[in-house]
Amino acid sequence: MKKVISAITALFVLTLTAGNLFAQTTGRISGKVIDQKNSETLIGATVNIEGTTKASATDADGHYVLSGLAPGKYTILIRYIGYQSKTVSDIEVKAGANTPLDVTLGQAQSQALNEVVIKATYRQASVGALYARQKNSIQVSDGISSDIIRRSPDRNTGDVLKRIGGTSVQDGKFVVIRGLAERYNNNLLNGSVLPSSEPDKKAFSYDIIPASLIDNIVVYKTATPDLPGDFAGGAINTITKDIPDSKFMETTLSIGYNSKATFKNDFIDPQPSGKYDFLGFSDDSRKLPPVYADNKAIYTSGTTNNQKIAIAQQFPNTFGSKTITTIPNINFQFVTGNSKVLKNEGRLGYNFALNYSTGYRESTGDRTQYNVSAPDQLPLYSFDRNIFSSTKTLGGLFSLGYTTSRTKLVFRNLFNNDFSKDYEQTNNALNRDGDPNNPIHYRGFSSEVTQNGVLSSVLEGQHTIGERKIIVDWAGSYGLSYRKQPDQRIVTIFSAPDGGEYLSLPSENSPLSNILGRVYSNLNENIYSGKINVTYPFKWLNQPQKIKAGGLYTYRDRDFTIDALGYVDIVGNGKSIQLANGTNIENVFSPQSIANNNIAFSRIDLQSTDYVGTSKLNSGYLMLDNKFSDKLHLVWGARVERYEQKLAATGKAVQNYVNTDILPSANLSYALTEKSNLRASFYKSVNRPEFRELADFRYFDYQNNFNISGNKNLVRSTISNADLRYEIFPSSGEIISVSAFYKKFTNPIEQVNLDNDVLSYDNAVSAEDFGAEVELRKKLNFISENGLFKNLTFYVNASYINAKVKFRNREEAKTPLQGQSPYLINSGLFYAPESGSFTFNVLYNRIGERLRFRGVDPHTDIYEKPRDVIDFQVSKRLFKNGELKLTLSDILAQTNALYYNIGDVNKIAYSAATDKIIQNRFNGFTTNLSFKYSFK
Template sequence: MFIYNAGYAQNTGKITGKITDQKSGESLIGATVLVQLNSKGASANVDGEYILTLPAGTYTLMVKYVGYQNKLISDVKVAAGKVTNLNVVLAESKSQTLNEVTIRATFKQESVNSLYAAQKNNAAVTDGITAETIKRSPDKSASEVLRRVSGATIQDNKFVVVRGLSDRYNNAMLDGTSLPSTEPNRKAFSFDIVPANLIDNIIINKTATPNLPGDFAGGAVQIVTKDIPDENFISINAGLGYNTNTTFKDFQSGYRNLSDYFGFDNGSRKLPSNFPSTATLTSTNGLSNQQSIAPLKSLNSNFNVYHLTAAPNQNYQLSAGLVKDIGKNGNRFGAIFALTYRNSLQTIQNGTIDYNVYQYNDTKYKFSTSVGALANFAYSYGKNRITFKNIYNRTFDDLYLYRTGYNESTSFPDNHFTAFDLVEKGLYKGTLQGDHGLAGNSKLTWVGSFSNFTNNQPDQRKTNYALKGNVYSADNGSVGKQNARYFADLNENIISGQADYSLPVNFFKQKATFKLGAASQYRDRSFTPRFIGPYINSSDPEALATSDLPLNQIFSKSVIDKGYYKLTEITSLKDAYTANTLTNAGYAMLDNKFGDKTRLVWGLRVEKFDLHLNDRDATTTETRLNDLNFLPSANFTYNITPKSNFRLSYSRTVARPELRELSETGYFDFELLATVIGSKTLKSTQIQNFDIRYELYPSAGQIISISGFYKNFNNAIEQTIDDQVSTPIISYFNVQRANNLGVEFELRKTLDFISPSLKNTTFYTNLALISSKVIDDNKSKLPNGSRPMVGQAPYVINMGLLQTAFNNKLSANVLYNRVGKRIFAAGIQYPSVYENPRDVLDVQLAYKVFKNKGEFKLNASDLLNQNTLFYYKESVATYSLAQGSILNRYKTGSTFTLSYSYTF
């Protein structure tokens, strides 16, 4: 198929693009594109898209639509075997007479006009990036692309933070429907699983419109993947990476299976299906020592620590696209496929924990594998389009931690702690969508989606040795959450559906668009953890002496056979839970134009949210949330000049607690030495949002803007840290109110105003200064009465410099990011934990070869390699913590990646 089309393309090329309204950006369904001096023509489909297949040459096109001025575009060049992209914007006819008015433009002029229109026509305050811009960057994934969007920062190379607000205040959407969280304990999506070259566009809405889900305050991140490619292609990419902490150095880990390299445990870590139940192990007498032998031997007994030389990081991607024209009516079928593979090793040495009674040094070794697949199909016929989009990703993170140091609260303070911790995550999302152009340029869109998310921890093993006399002895005389084997399975399904209808209407003698829609989402989750472990249940001196054995022998089958151990379980009835939510929503909105310069998009969204959560404790009541939210919004735009806008916006939104935050299950986080526990009493947060913005577009693709925003939170959910049982507890509670006031500045500008020689040099920056305040009259929850919001940074700085040369064959990109000091967990009687600012500097070089079909890329990430630091800031009379005591401090190293891609 590809060979045949390549031969055919030697004599012909294609012109494709989208036809939209100059003021609203709405697709003009059925608009026609005609070739002058030729009868060849095409009509725009339901998305306003058209395609023309023509012999190589230079053409003049006439674009027409009823009620709009005709546009004659000259100098449109078609190259053999190539695709020419030409987006067109049409202006409404100002005359009611039958005389046609024709506007003349060249190909270059119209390309600039369409880019201006796309930048200015968003109804809400938005920032985004298109496929054309992504092509000119060396980014591999959506997370890397998002770093270039104003107001967005990336944490851990995968999680997005908008306007400095924490995870819970952001929403992630893929192909029109909300994404499940990829993290079990927080509302966050790992954006690194979406390949950059398959993204059509990314938009971050910073203000709400009624057709968007109402659960965000920072931003709603919308990713749209490609469906029908412009042309057939096959693309391969391969890369190797070097980390200064890890590569070619000693690397330690637990046992490794071949399947681990493909993201799947082979079952050797899994709890056997015939393993004794929780009820059996927690019964009055439980199992005897002899009865414990068989189930203990069924568990994996390999506690060896293996040494190897760390290989370079690897990443590979194979993607392919197919497009076929069907018949002579412009019908098209398209498909895009992608496979991705990544494997990396990371060593973190000299990690520090130094607070209260703890003085520890950590060394961590993480083996990570990620595999992903994408398959999108689309069929466009007449004024209709049907798409079926699928994405799957699986991550495998296996951590080995070795900790040495002191816990002065114990009788034997000198400790050597070991943890083996594997986390497997899987995400599938399938979306079926139909877009239908109806009479009178009305449009109906329907979407159905299914998502499945799994997060499993098979056989997390934690063991501590304490110095007793002259020997380090294992703490195997009891079982606790710091000294046990942990198995957990989380499974979540999400089914959602949505229908939207838009209808052009006349309002105050002006064209307007009326939209209404309804959506429903059902979410179902089950979480089943088990804390199990053996302990010495004998006074026999030989049995007690087993604690002096090394780690790789203490739980061996030969020791278990002696019958010294008793198997027990410490799982609480509150640890496991099942939960489901049902969200039903409806909206109505009107997109009004008043004259040539003024636009108002306003309406109301109503969301009904029901949540049910149950644990296994019969003495506790069901956790329920039952909210009815009325969410009005209004976005006002005034076109001061053809190159500038003034915007005002108001919206009401909501932030709901995550399921894990409502569950009272206690999870011990050994990396933070803290227990994480939820609260059944959490309420949803109600948020009032106000925005003002001035934006100027000096040239196409360039912007200067300044924005102000104010947000008022009622019942804001805050993460707290406290210490009442000698182990810090991280939990959640609602504060009465909070507010957030900020100013945002964005600049993206070529530097040719300094010198014509800098026309290929682009400077871009976005800066945000934010002041937040939490207020609560309940002094037991907020001892000082007020403080900054948890997770809210006081400032965010993103800066970059992009240089292209040799007709865009060479590009160099320098990126700088800094996020201000912010609270990680707020103290009540305990001091608050802050995350320290760090300077992050990335450099990316790319060079295209073989007629731009091949490309070498060199990425240098986190060149400064500054400490990631979480520390206690304030002193509290109740505790003797010194200011600056360290909860966690570490360096991840700088990473250098060289990759090569080629497109056939």
């Protein structure tokens, strides 16, 4: 208890005296001491400043801090029982700054009495630590560090993930790994499972986490028993910042320009605005009015026509809009943190970050529909489609950490709220209904607010017990994900032959919310999780070994509500309302007009089904980490998962699903040389249906104009995975690797087309996925040790994937998995001198044609056309502690296009001669200028 009180008191002192902390004249050295062979941190190593009595011991995280050092150059000596001692010289300390230094130690070769001391310079030691981490990872994985994130033009995690080998991002936020759609990924935040941010699928919207809050991201492409077993593409672990090495405070202000939206004087903004829109939160004015919400149960059967008209009058008349001139996008960020060494040699630290942004987006494009049986005929319909969006983002991070020589406690919190107010219009629309001689002209619009958010709180601990140094680590977490879409308003205005315009009001029995109506939906998902792991180290074959066991319990509950309401003629069989003589879209749904025209709502039951879902995951595992020699390393074991899922939808029978799976895995690594590895792995995994996929009812997808229906007969899919990888590490920060993988799916879950614009889900018979990956990261100093090439790094990672899925009714076609791309390319060129005073980088990204929507037959499959993305960034330090950064994003600004694969269905590459583009979206390019200032 005294330690806890001491820690809390120290935190308050740190916070209250923050202004003075940044004026110190001394510096510090800090970092981790790492085992050279396995990259594990060493607990209890001593670190001394040579020639002084100043010393530090590494804590439960292997971390040390030497503080209160006068500016100058130092040499440190690191000792640890059973390891060779090491001195590191030429360590420069600057006033008010931290010098980071991770050091590797090699195990002693004999029990000789004379101490052997390995000597290294500061740069040699830093390079060695980074090299050890790269080489000794047991899994096939890829990652990206905070340093690379800082030097990239990426503003959110979704952008960052595009830079990782074998990874692409769909719709700017959903991750596709090795060509497999987001459903095959496991999303972790600080090691704890993230709740889904989407109402209809297993996915997390990574664009809501600011890149500046990330310490590192690791994508595990093979499994070990201590990871959750429900992934086949990858497990994405996003680690946010916890205990800083030294005090810091930074502010960043960014101003952005978009070629489509900024300084636009005809940007459409739906009205009215809410009181809290400027913060990114919707107020109560958009909620479903209580007069309806409190009478849902009797609305359709126990309410008279006059009562229904009176209820419709209580809905706000919010169908107006105004034209504004947009200003540049603005982002502000404040980040601070500090750490302090306490009297008991413990260390306390915190990180705090606040992020706010506001901006505008405009997406223009068109939508065309063809008769696939006669694609050369006139289109069935076509229209322009423009979307105007004003956005707000408010997010923050707070982490508090306390560590001693045997214990580490960290409390991590992340919150982010993303708000978008959208106005979508269709202009110059033409619907031929299959008959070019009978055109129907119309225009339409919809207005909606979407508020997405995520809250994650994790309390984690690590304890080293006894002389054997048994490690016990645990975590308890709570996650909240929400998606609010209050009051989406949809209006379609038809043109009469005489040039006038009118609204078509259907009868009460045939409402169409996607033509004329309002939709209210709300999703909340909570996820509670607890885990514990015990690692027992021992020696065998004169090599360090470990046995690890643990368990995980996760409980999810989801509450989804939706009300789809169509405006109807409550007393007749339908009629038209002329928009003339003072009647317009801004007053046609006023209380007076509703009464005069007998307008009411009819609830569309097929699209208004609420549901509640719960799931429980109980899992345990046993894992052995065996080193048979200095070269051969095997991690193997098995995981058992029992999954219980329950779904209760309004008016439907409760659905229950229970599965128990045994999931073995093995990862083998062989060090061919000091700089190269050969890796092989095998693991079994599962893919379970999501709540919405099981929900046995239909709803309308307004974004893509499809009806979506669940399937209560879905079963979970099982996957067998195998990987082989050869990698070379020429020097620190460099890698050359070649990988191959194979995946066999049984009962894969795929979206299917039931015809008549209805999509559902089904288990295919099987699927196979073959792939290869190549990665190269190489410094160009071999060209010249002077000038530009000395500090220039080139990297490229590319993937080729060949996937086939076998359906019972489509066996003749080589159908790819949904969301699967045949190839991925990420590439870049970085210039970063040691001083870091001037840097630049150029980044390139491309994905192959991927299946977006499955058609009734292969000729109606809808694919996404490839596009090239080039980003550029240059930065320059100013005023000693300032940094000016210019970013150009998506310079080519190519359109996002969808097309029918009308030609050879076994060759999905786009062909302008035979395939038909059905949708184009153009978002423009973005320029961003930011200035960051560090208070040191």
